[in-house]
Amino acid sequence: MTILIFIIVLWYGGLFFQTFFLHRYAAHQTFTMSKLTERIVFILTWFFQGSNYLSAYGYGVMHRMHHAYADTEKDPHSPKYDLTVFSMMWRTKNIYSQINKEQIFVEPKFTKNVPQWKRFDAFASSWYSRVAWGVGYFTFFAYFATAWWQWLFFPVALFMAPIHGVIINWYGHIYGYVNFKSSDTSKNLFKFDFLMMGEGYHNNHHKHSSRANFGGVRWHELDVTYKIMQLLDLIGIIHLKPNTLVVKREV
Template identity: 75%
Template sequence: MEILILMLVLWYVGLFFQTFFLHRYAAHQTFTMSKFGERVCFVLTWIFQGSNYLSAYGYGVMHRLHHAYADTEKDPHSPKYDANVFAMMWRTKNVYQDINNKRIEVEPKYTKNVPQWERFDKFASSRGSRLAWAAFYTVFFIVFATAWWHWLFLPVAFFMAPIHGVIINWFAHIYGYVNFKVNDTSKNLLPFDFLMMGESYHNNHHTHSGRANFGVRWFEVDFTYWIMVVLDKLGCIKLNKSA
């Protein structure tokens, strides 16, 4: 039971901070929050992404490039230009690291207002941090795994964030349905998105990239958006009215 609880926490809470903080805040700025709130999100993203921590700056800039160049040779990740899912993952990793470490020049319009906490990112992205989290997961499994198949979840814990990325950036560009005609292959992967908390409404998002609510049709429930509504009501964030 403990293993399944851990995996659910890593899947959904890690996913929440990926879509809420990295995607909707860092990349698209569909809401605003205080500098303190931003720093809290940095730390919570590190806690719940653990060994696969993604920088808000690296993710935010890369995602803006994805929208600008979707399904072209300049797209950081596209099934159209990568031979297989592993090739796409490898290229995505390299582009992300080049952006995050500022090894490539990026036009200012793609970096404008993207949050960055360089000192924390350096620590959270370090090999030591990633190995420490990997060791924690391993020890947790040693203590709580009671069946051989529990160990099949350990690699998933190690690579949770890339798995989330693959589901959207690969499969949601191949399978699903479309509500809007766009100039790329983005699709809505799930009609009721219980798995990706609204992220799988990818065709909707590519059509209205600045919209906070990724759902459009009555059955397209965006769980992350409704959490954002609650946080807005509580004064933790301020949703942009235009989003």
């Protein structure tokens, strides 16, 4: 039971900071926050993503490129141009790394105002940090695992962020339903996105990428992350931009 709770905390903790900070803030800037709050969220992202830590700069820039070139040859991750999910994720990893290390030229429109904390990213993305988290996970499993099958969750803990990426960037462009006609293959994976905290409303997001609320198009599309953001806005931790109006579906 302890192992299952641990995995759930890692899953939803890491996922929240991915969608809240890396996606809706770094990539799309759907809200603002103070510089101090931003630094705190950087640290919390590292704490909850652990060995899976993703840089706000690398993720933000790559995701903007994904929207600009969705399902074309320039898309950093598209099932349309990769034969397998493994080849797609490997290409995604390489592009992310090159962007994060500033090894390739990126048009200024993709980097404008994307948050970057180079020193912290260098530490949080280092092999020292990733291996230390891995050792910590292993120690936790060794102490609390009470059956052999619980060790099957150990790779999930180590590769949580890539698993999240596979669900949205691969399956979210293959399976599901659409509310909006689009030039790309984005789909809404779930009628109620209990698994991905709103990220599963991928078709909605591709149609209205500047909206903080990924759901709200149909009555059953509840975006849990957006509800948390509304609370954070209410108490003054963040400030949502006025782009959260409900829109009507087209198809």
